[in-house]
Amino acid sequence: MGELAASRVVILDFGSQYTQVIARRVRECQVLSQILRFDASAEEIAALRPSGIILSGGPASVYGKGAPQPDTEIFKLGVPVLGVCYGMQLMAHHLGGKVEHSERREYGSSLLRVNSNCELFHNLPEVLDIWNSHADKLTKIPRGFRAIATTENSPFAAIEHPKHRFYGLQFHPEVVHTPRGKDILANFVYRICGCKMDWTMGSFIDQACAEVQQQVGTDHVILGLSGGVDSSVAAALLHKAIGDQLTCVFVNNGLLRSNEAETVQRVFGDNFHVKLKYVDASARFLSSLRGITDPERKRKVIGRDFVRVFEEAVVQLTRAKGGRSKGSAKSPDSRPTFRFLAQGTLYPDVIESVAIDGNPAAMIKSHHNVGGLPKRMKLKLVEPLRQLFKDEVREVGAQLGLPKEIVQRQPFPGPGLAVRILGEITRERLRILRDADAIVVGEMKASDWYYRVWQSFAVLLPVRSVGVMGDERTYENTIALRIVESQDGMTADWVRLPYDLLARISTRIINEVKGVNRVCYDISSKPPATIEWE
Numbered sequence: 001m002g003e004l005a006a007s008r009v010v011i012l013d014f015g016s017q018y019t020q021v022i023a024r025r026v027r028e029c030q031v032l033s034q035i036l037r038f039d040a041s042a043e044e045i046a047a048l049r050p051s052g053i054i055l056s057g058g059p060a061s062v063y064g065k066g067a068p069q070p071d072t073e074i075f076k077l078g079v080p081v082l083g084v085c086y087g088m089q090l091m092a093h094h095l096g097g098k099v100e101h102s103e104r105r106e107y108g109s110s111l112l113r114v115n116s117n118c119e120l121f122h123n124l125p126e127v128l129d130i131w132n133s134h135a136d137k138l139t140k141i142p143r144g145f146r147a148i149a150t151t152e153n154s155p156f157a158a159i160e161h162p163k164h165r166f167y168g169l170q171f172h173p174e175v176v177h178t179p180r181g182k183d184i185l186a187n188f189v190y191r192i193c194g195c196k197m198d199w200t201m202g203s204f205i206d207q208a209c210a211e212v213q214q215q216v217g218t219d220h221v222i223l224g225l226s227g228g229v230d231s232s233v234a235a236a237l238l239h240k241a242i243g244d245q246l247t248c249v250f251v252n253n254g255l256l257r258s259n260e261a262e263t264v265q266r267v268f269g270d271n272f273h274v275k276l277k278y279v280d281a282s283a284r285f286l287s288s289l290r291g292i293t294d295p296e297r298k299r300k301v302i303g304r305d306f307v308r309v310f311e312e313a314v315v316q317l318t319r320a321k322g323g324r325s326k327g328s329a330k331s332p333d334s335r336p337t338f339r340f341l342a343q344g345t346l347y348p349d350v351i352e353s354v355a356i357d358g359n360p361a362a363m364i365k366s367h368h369n370v371g372g373l374p375k376r377m378k379l380k381l382v383e384p385l386r387q388l389f390k391d392e393v394r395e396v397g398a399q400l401g402l403p404k405e406i407v408q409r410q411p412f413p414g415p416g417l418a419v420r421i422l423g424e425i426t427r428e429r430l431r432i433l434r435d436a437d438a439i440v441v442g443e444m445k446a447s448d449w450y451y452r453v454w455q456s457f458a459v460l461l462p463v464r465s466v467g468v469m470g471d472e473r474t475y476e477n478t479i480a481l482r483i484v485e486s487q488d489g490m491t492a493d494w495v496r497l498p499y500d501l502l503a504r505i506s507t508r509i510i511n512e513v514k515g516v517n518r519v520c521y522d523i524s525s526k527p528p529a530t531i532e533w534e
């Protein structure tokens with residue numbers, strides 16, 4: 001196991017949606033960050049020997065009933081503290097300042113004027129773009145503090161207690177709308193806390209493995225492997241941590257792209273020697289989907305079948321009660337009992353599924369993460385990627401030796417090609433879409449555009465149109481191309497792909513895919529359209 005980092009910043013989470021972003025910014029400084037609950041005791045924090053503490057923002061008001069409060073002993077640990085937004089208000093409130101409710105909520109961009117020489121703004125210009133999101137504001141700073149920056153609305157936009165090395169920022173340095181925020185946090189981490197750059201993704205892997213080993217002990221873990229980035233990286237990580245205590249189940253639902261099942265079996269079964277149960281349930285899914293055209297019903301049927309197939313697979317893999325296998329009264333059953341279900345949940349999944357009510361993302365994730373399974377099967381969850389963002393997960397995957405075709409893979413929906421075939425799903429229509437999609441992916445990869453876009457795929461429409469091929473009239477299917485750029489899938493725009501690449505894709509599909517005589521390019525953004533067509 002590699003060296004664990006010596007510098008560490010503890011982040012107390014007061015419920016901000018940006019807490020994980022702060023943690024990420026600290027990781028970007030190559031410093032270990034650890035998020036703890038807001039009420040972690042000063043003793044517990046001191047035991048971690050942090051170089052600094054960051055108090056996150058949060059939606060509460062310091063005076064509010066039930067407002068999350070820290071253990072105030074943390075201010076006596078002799079460790080630098082940075083309070084962000086609510087975190088700053090808390091610090092001021094507990095150290096003798098005054099926080100008041102303001103009628104005018106300050107939200108959005110504004111200009112910060114730095115008016116003193118201070119370590120936090122070292123090497124930064126005097127005027128900075130910043131991003132605010134607060135209602136309460138500081139009206140009196142505690143003794144020993146001084147204001148180091150102001151905004152039009154606030155004389156105390158940033159404060160400092162130089163002796164104790166306590167700092168407060170009324171705005172959010174962690175968000176991208178504060179463009180130099182990273183430098184402010186870097187100044188805190190390096191100049192004020194004295195951290196060294198001694199943390200890498202390699203140390204993340206070591207740390208995560210140690211945590212999984214501790215959580216799981218000698219028990220067995222089951223993981224639903226989809227071949228997507230998240231579950232693949234989770235599988236590789238767990239395999240490194242607990243080897244054969246991990247079993248992966250890969251369900252072929254018959255709705256996969258071409259070669260997908262083969263790739264997963266090759267990479268995980270042959271290369272990584274992961275215990276992999278491959279279940280070909282395509283006939284079952286296709287039979288359940290027969291005659292169904294409504295998008296929501298398709299999703300429901302697929303979700304339901306998936307849970308059943310997965311459960312059946314786990315039952316088959318599990319030791320019979322009493323520890324003896326059927327038909328063999330003498331030999332003990334070597335099959336394990338699974339106590340844990342591993343999932344490749346990422347940080348954005350956590351926010352999307354809790355924060356955005358009514359957004360399909362919530363539903364997406366519950367299916368994607370085999371929602372309901374842990375409860376039904378009485379399994380405990382293992383989620384080693386929970387604190388990471390997608391690009392960090394890709395880096396972890398690459399470091400674990402996963403090939404680029406998996407690590408850099410575009411997102412693919414759980415219900416697979418079913419939501420890209422409008423109308424009924426049949427074997428023939430799946431064949432058409434799969435062949436067309438393979439051409440899209442192949443041409444995008446060959447021109448290197450595949451890795452520059454969020455998603456690029458084909459959709460089969462329930463529309464036939466007249467064409468002419470040779471001397472003959474044709475009456476065939478239509479393929480739509482959906483190629484979008486996006487940061488997170490929540491909003492998206494269509495990619496202005498070069499015409500010659502579009503022409504090549506179109507010509508190849510029409511020439512090579514039997515049953516298609518027309519290709520269209522989808523030029524809708526999200527919103528109002530969605531990325532998938534169903």
Ligand code: XMP
Nearest residue numbers: 364368411412413414415489526530531532
């Ligand atoms: P939409 O179509 O809602 O998609 O704009 C946003 C992103 O989510 C993916 N997606 C899904 N992922 N299960 C998933 O795991 C699903 O049911 C699902 N539906 C959409 C989609 O590919 C895009 O990246």
